[in-house]
Amino acid sequence: MIVQLNESLLQIRDLYKRFSISGDFLDQLRFEGGKIKRHQEHVHAINGVNLDILKGEALCVVGESGCGKSTVARTVMGLLNPSSGSISYEGQRIDNMSGKALMPYRKKMQMIFQNPYASLNPRMTVSETLAEPVQFHNPKWSGAEVRDKVHEVMFSVGVDPSWGVRFPHEFSGGQRQRISIARALAVDPEFIVADEPISALDVSIQAQVLNLMMDAQEQRDLTYMFITHDLSVVEHFGTRVAVMYLGTLCELGTSEQLFDSPRHPYTQALMSAIPKLADDRPNHIKLQGEVPTPVNLPSGCVFHGRCPYADDRCKQEIPQLIVTDSGTQVACHAVEEGRI
């Protein structure tokens, strides 16, 4: 691997995740040609993702809807079990750990969710919501210590500690999202997975929440895995960017490299779609066709059906991530062969 392992906090290796869509056993039976056959269909949400998250970085994962970026996040957090592959945290494999063994990692890894209206329990006050993880992970703390910690995190996200007696429905979307950030920070994590944390917020609030997350990163020495589809956020927030398409990783590089000189044809099309003020005649790369269904994956490179540079090799062989001369990692035969 290209990335020095001693730096990386989290390693994702050959991760696959399939979801069955053919129902239970009886639904899978079909009568074909005089025989009863078992017929199973799967959605291939993640197809062989390799990714390293380095200590202290903000890795942004971008891609269009349904490309599996949220599934990666949920698998990393243990909300989903990978179909195959492994996830390691500080060299320790965590994807097959029991609930008890995982407990120290639960404290180190936290998650911020997309929808601030659903991510707070409507029947618990803000203090209860924030005190629960603190108490759970520090069972020996006294009530006063827990309360101090809750006040500290509320203060750090700009929520007045005296509002703790209120319920989530009494807050606005931005305030709620700050409260869920506070909940993630309450156990002093090292690593936070943020699954589109600002996409449900007003544009005016988005910057506020982003800045809050960046401040928290600076003060608490956090590592982020930031799932988003908003490229302007990536430019502002991310140190490195991973571009995903149909459950595979296309390109991985620092945000400057990726925005200045995208290599993968999909990334090039994606970057060309960013509206710019200077554009008189925008030079969008228009991709042909639609994203193929993840139920029946295309053979070879998943992008070959829409790629202007695709040849026979692309249709047969799945491209692996290679390091280019600029230091980014690209999974593309055309780049490897120097055709682009």
Added chain:
Amino acid sequence: MNMTAIVEEQTVSNWQRFRQSHFWHSFCIDKVAQISFLVFVAYVIAALLAPLMAPFDPYDPGSIDIMNSELPPSWQEEGDATFWLGTDAQGRDLWSTILYGTRVSLMIGICAVMLQAFLGICIGLVAGYVGGKVDSLLMRLADVQLSFSTMMVAIIVLAVFQATFGTQLYQELAMVMLILVIGIAEWPQYARTVRASVLAEKEKEYVDAARVMGLRAPRIMFRHILPNTLSPILVISTVQVANAIISEAALSFLGLGMPVSQPSLGSLISSGFEYIFSGSWWITVIPGLVLIVLVLVMNLLGDWLRDVLNPKLYKG
């Protein structure tokens, strides 16, 4: 800020929150709900204070005089002023017996529903949260249970029990048996309602947040999901208490319920039924009216609760 100040602020704001809530507001404008609630509270008070309110103790054979049997209510010509609502066939004061009977009926209704709720909530939570094979198994069990009518199960169980262990033991354990039978026969109602709510709730991100925190499944189920499924539980509870009281009355009427020495409303109706054609209508009719009003107000309250808590009618 010291602790008492926080607590005080919390309780005051809770009361204010309740006063400002949609729940309280719709109660204030709904006459039917208010009257039903008042009548229900009156029933509960009467049931709780039966030993203080009743002029006679119907459970004490010493206070009963057979010569007083079948006296009509006091407003009728042959009535006796000591017995306001008349007496039953054994000479018991009907007013006192009704008070004690309401107590027994409510007790059986509420305890049976508590048992139903306990079983149904636990099973429904597990089925909904765990899902998969466990869910299929538990819900098929519920289907099997539902395919037997409550009355049929109750009649068979109680009749077999009575035949096996004799009437003496049966009369001693009648209340417990009724609670158990009605409680166990109706748990699928709760289990299905709770499961449906859990399926909707467990997709929400606060459940994921609790899992990411590392909380154990039982804690997530009872502390995070259960409080969010309380509205439908509350609604079916009112209806189920009324149903349980009716079931108990029906079983008592068939002679499988409370014994004559400890009458519930149902067994009182049943015991008066033999005398109704000899003109002693009050022994059956008055407890019958009491039972009807009790069940009616509970159903009205349940209807009102369902309207208030139904998010499709009101988005809060």
